[in-house]
Each structure stands twice: as C-alpha cells, then as structure tokens.
Amino acid sequence: MAQVLEFKLPDLGEGLTEAEIVRWLVEVGDVVAVDQPVVEVETAKAMVEVPCPYGGVVTARFGEEGSELPVGAPLLTVAVGEPDADRAPADSGTGDGTRTGDGTSTGDGTGTEGSGNVLVGYGTSEAPARRRRVRPVRTATAAPAASGRADGEVRTADEEGGPVPVISPLVRRLARQNGLDLRELTGSGPDGLILRADVEYALRAAAAQGRTAVPQAGAPAAGAPAAGAPAAGVVREPAAAAPEARVSGGVVRTPLKGVRGAVADKLSRSRREIPDATTWVDADATELMRARAAMNAAGGPKISLLALLARICTAALARFPELNSTVDTQAREVVQLDRVHLGFAAQTDRGLVVPVVRDAHARNAEGLTEEFARLTGAAREGRLTPAELTGGTFTLNNYGVFGVDGSTPIINHPEAAMLGVGRIVPKPWVHEGELAVRQVVQLSLTFDHRVCDGGTAGGFLRYVADCVEQPAVLLRTL
CATH class of the missing domain: 3.30.559.10 (Chloramphenicol acetyltransferase-like domain)
Structure with a gap:
C-alpha cells in the first residue's frame, strides 16, 4: 500500500525565508524519481530548481506559478511504495496508452491518464530514467510537455515524439513566450543542445526580417518556417525579467520582489x-x-x-x-x-x-x-x-x-x-x-x-x- 509523504519547501540557505514559484516541472499524476527537480523557484538570490527527496507518484501540488511560499510550507505530496491494485485512475481521456516498466508506450494512443495505467514501480531502487513517466505527445496547438532531469537538462516532447534538448527551463519559456518553435532550431551546444544564444539569435533574425507572430498560450506560432530556417517571433522580455506590473489610474506599479x-x-x-x-x-x-x-x-x-x-x-x-x-x-x-x-x-x-x-x-x-x-x-x-x-x-x-x-x-x-x-x-x-x-x-x-x-x-x-x-x-x- 502506498504511503503519501509531504515535501515542504526546504531551507535554501543564506537566510532566505521565502521563494516565488516560477514554474512547476511536474504535474499531478507524474512519476518522479529521487532528487528529480520538481519546481523552479526564484529567491532573492537566484533562480533554482528544487529536487524532491522522494520517489513516487505526485498526488498534489501546493501553490500556483507566481505565488510566494515561505520556507517550510508544503510544496507537493508524493505517494511512495506499492500502488493499490484497485486504485482508480486519476482522470481519463486521450492519452499515451499503457506504459511499460522501461517508460515505453504500448497503447494505440487512447487509454486512461493517471496512475491506473502506469505499470512502473515507484519507491524502488530502479534508475530514475526508468521511473519517470512518459508525457503524452501533444498537437501543434498544445503546450510542449517537459520533464525535469536530474542533470538540469530539460527535454521537450515534439510532435514526432522525439526529444528536443534544451539547456534550461528558462530557454524553453523564452521560446514559448515569443512563439518560437524549438523543433525548427539547430542547437549549437554539445550533441545539438539548444542554448539561450540559439533562441535569441533566431528571435533577432525574425525581428530583422520584420515578421511577427502572435503565439497561442504556451504554443508555437502558426505557420512556422521549414526546418533549419529562423522562426517568426516578436522579441520581448521574458516573464521572469521583472515582477508583474499592474496599471492603476494611469500609474504603473511594479512590485519590488525577487x-x-x-x-x-x-x-x-x-x-x-x-x-x-x-x-x-x-x-x-x-x-x-x-x-x-x-x-x-x-x-x-x-x-x-x-x-x-x-x-x-x-x-x-x-x-x-x-x-x-x-x-x-x-x-x-x-x-x-x-x-x-x-x-x-x-x-x-x-x-x-x-x-x-x-x-x-x-x-x-x-x-x-x-x-x-x-x-x-x-x-x-x-x-x-x-x-x-x-x-x-x-x-x-x-x-x-x-x-x-x-x-x-x-x-x-x-x-x-x-x-x-x-x-x-x-x-x-x-x-x-x-x-x-x-x-x-x-x-x-x-x-x-x-x-x-x-x-x-x-x-x-x-x-x-x-x-x-x-x-x-x-x-x-x-
């Protein structure tokens, strides 16, 4: 029987007492490995990825992106141990089929999302890669899925089901917010790793050509160029560049935080x-x-x-x-x-x-x-x-x-x-x-x-x- 453990925001050192949630790296129902990054937070000192000390299935998350949590506040809960044989699925719909223990999909593209169809062990000594859940392949209008890796690299699933290697979540977010399709880029890093410089170069090239794109929420721009060509995009500051400002009576107020x-x-x-x-x-x-x-x-x-x-x-x-x-x-x-x-x-x-x-x-x-x-x-x-x-x-x-x-x-x-x-x-x-x-x-x-x-x-x-x-x-x- 699975045991649900609570993971709290740890002490990040240097006298820091709170952190802002920038981006969740896992969703409810995901299988996480020990020491796998689960959330990206911004403190008064730096942006850091927080690893989870437990291996298992994420059963709850606490805090929305953009909210601040004090040190010691709950971040998420993880079900650790053997799953119940008759456990009900978390949700249903078109998903990624049945998963096997090595993280591959054997279904035909239809099935049940959630732990009911995940046939991987959690809370065991298996390698992290074998316990990580495979996210479903998304359509062109859906946000690319990503899973945090223990080595800091983030891989984004493309329409073909293959990984797009990106050096950090910030790079992927910069591309997403500017309507840039990472599949159209050739990374200049080791083994084709896409660096921030690659994304910025593509955005500058697109801006120089006078092309614009209105990205959908978390989606690549429509009419993306062919492979190897610069993608269209509007260069603008990433969301993490400054705290969110609000306008009141013609006056712009920007919180002094982070x-x-x-x-x-x-x-x-x-x-x-x-x-x-x-x-x-x-x-x-x-x-x-x-x-x-x-x-x-x-x-x-x-x-x-x-x-x-x-x-x-x-x-x-x-x-x-x-x-x-x-x-x-x-x-x-x-x-x-x-x-x-x-x-x-x-x-x-x-x-x-x-x-x-x-x-x-x-x-x-x-x-x-x-x-x-x-x-x-x-x-x-x-x-x-x-x-x-x-x-x-x-x-x-x-x-x-x-x-x-x-x-x-x-x-x-x-x-x-x-x-x-x-x-x-x-x-x-x-x-x-x-x-x-x-x-x-x-x-x-x-x-x-x-x-x-x-x-x-x-x-x-x-x-x-x-x-x-x-x-x-x-x-x-x-």
Whole structure:
C-alpha cells in the first residue's frame, strides 16, 4: 500500500525565508524519481530548481506559478511504495496508452491518464530514467510537455515524439513566450543542445526580417518556417525579467520582489550605513589593449579585458589591503580580509546581479577569463546558486559596456569599495610630449571612508591606472 509523504519547501540557505514559484516541472499524476527537480523557484538570490527527496507518484501540488511560499510550507505530496491494485485512475481521456516498466508506450494512443495505467514501480531502487513517466505527445496547438532531469537538462516532447534538448527551463519559456518553435532550431551546444544564444539569435533574425507572430498560450506560432530556417517571433522580455506590473489610474506599479527587491534592499542599506566617497582618474589604456592583443595572438585561450582588469585589481589590493575589508558595526571594528573574492556586476533579464569569483587573487588571467565566462553564462540563464552570489570582498563594475564614460556606483554592502571602469574610446592625449590619439578610459573608485582615508584610496586608484597605462608594472607582483 502506498504511503503519501509531504515535501515542504526546504531551507535554501543564506537566510532566505521565502521563494516565488516560477514554474512547476511536474504535474499531478507524474512519476518522479529521487532528487528529480520538481519546481523552479526564484529567491532573492537566484533562480533554482528544487529536487524532491522522494520517489513516487505526485498526488498534489501546493501553490500556483507566481505565488510566494515561505520556507517550510508544503510544496507537493508524493505517494511512495506499492500502488493499490484497485486504485482508480486519476482522470481519463486521450492519452499515451499503457506504459511499460522501461517508460515505453504500448497503447494505440487512447487509454486512461493517471496512475491506473502506469505499470512502473515507484519507491524502488530502479534508475530514475526508468521511473519517470512518459508525457503524452501533444498537437501543434498544445503546450510542449517537459520533464525535469536530474542533470538540469530539460527535454521537450515534439510532435514526432522525439526529444528536443534544451539547456534550461528558462530557454524553453523564452521560446514559448515569443512563439518560437524549438523543433525548427539547430542547437549549437554539445550533441545539438539548444542554448539561450540559439533562441535569441533566431528571435533577432525574425525581428530583422520584420515578421511577427502572435503565439497561442504556451504554443508555437502558426505557420512556422521549414526546418533549419529562423522562426517568426516578436522579441520581448521574458516573464521572469521583472515582477508583474499592474496599471492603476494611469500609474504603473511594479512590485519590488525577487532579485530586483533584494538589490533594492541592499542598495538602500548601503546608502544608509556607508559614508562613501568617490575619486576618479583618466588613464591611457592603449598599451593594455596592445598587450591583450599580443596575448591572444600567441595562441591558447583568449584573454578577456575584464580578466586583465581583475588581475590589476587583485594586485592593487595586495598593496592596499585596507580596501579589501568590511566594517563590523556592532563591534565597531574594521575587519581586513586575507582573501579576495571578486564580485563583478552583471546585467541580466532579471535585473542586476553580482556573481563572485572565489579566490581571485590566486587565479591567472586565463583562469579569471574562464570563471568570468562561466558565471556570466549562469547569470544569464538564471542558474547562479546563492553561494555564487554572496561572500564578495571587492567589486569590479565595468559600466563601459553601456557606452558611458563615468559613474559613481553604490558600494555592494558589506564590502568597502568598488572599482568602476568606463568605456575605452579614442581621445586626444598628450603622449611622450606630443598630442596623439590614444585609447582612453576613466577609472573611478567608490570607497567606504570608514576603512581608509583619501590617501589610501588615491594610492590604490593611481596604481590601477599605472598598470593600465604600463602593464609591465604588474610583473612586480606576479
């Protein structure tokens, strides 16, 4: 006889007390495996998939998509153990026929949906793939079905019954909301895995051709192009880009929750608690750009400009460790840290996030480039973990990517400083006594005046500028 177990929203760490349900990965009647992701939630830190600790049949779900649940609230119930022989079907209609133990269908397309016709064991030691229910093949006007995989990959059933490999639920949702048929795409990832970049490319191509599509609810657009051709679609922000806004009396109200709410709270706290000051300097980045070009021309992995700036930051912090600190307000102490966990500002569809490169001081340019790329990709896909978004000791903010020269950023509380980098553009510059056109960048340092005075902050920024102008200065610290 089956035992019904309740699975509650677990503690997601970092002091988080609630989460918003973004998307359910299973339905009532689905067979789930131990540690299979069952729901995608958004916390104040990141978007995460929550795995179920039980294997069995889902008998109930709690909470609609878009609703918030506190930690410890019921998420779903799972029937674990041997099913009752005379258990009534959950619902009936046109389905996927009778399932066998290996997940295949032996029916003719008609039969009963629900656990009555599922001939798989649950709550056993079988492999997860053999216990997962096969969803019915949908028609062109129905939403593609999906099942969460323990390895994070999501496969969407197509009309032919074959899987469409998609790297994450967010990618599938982006395609669905823009009327893009994933069956028409060729993925650029391993084994044809469809990445977010593939979807965005197809949407840009469709927009450039001036074609539009009005997607049905969760369905591909009508008149999809032939295989291999870009699909029609209207590019617009995903639903997860911002909390749902409401219009009242001509005024738009957008809730400050999720990532945007967490950012608002942190920035407000920073302004309240930190007496900050900003200093800046223009620097000639011509030699730095030449050095990077020479590195990349020598072969091997390409080095990013952000990685070189990060390497300069860690070298500067070794000389001016006061800026790698935090203030313990209760103890009234400045706590100087011996490791550099470098945060970097990253703009995503869901708002501003600051991923953290652990032990940045111990990484070379190649290692920094690789880690920046990994964290940036995870940020864009909404896959950053809370641990990857916390614990920073110093932040690097490359706001030059927005086409601006300077800024006075707000310090990422509880850190003590942030280096800002503007765009690098050709400007008139006096070089070796003569006027020349050079690649010039504005550098700014916003610092907590409690941890140091202007002399220390100015010394740090001048050293950074010297390294930008003469990269050979770095050789002293390598």
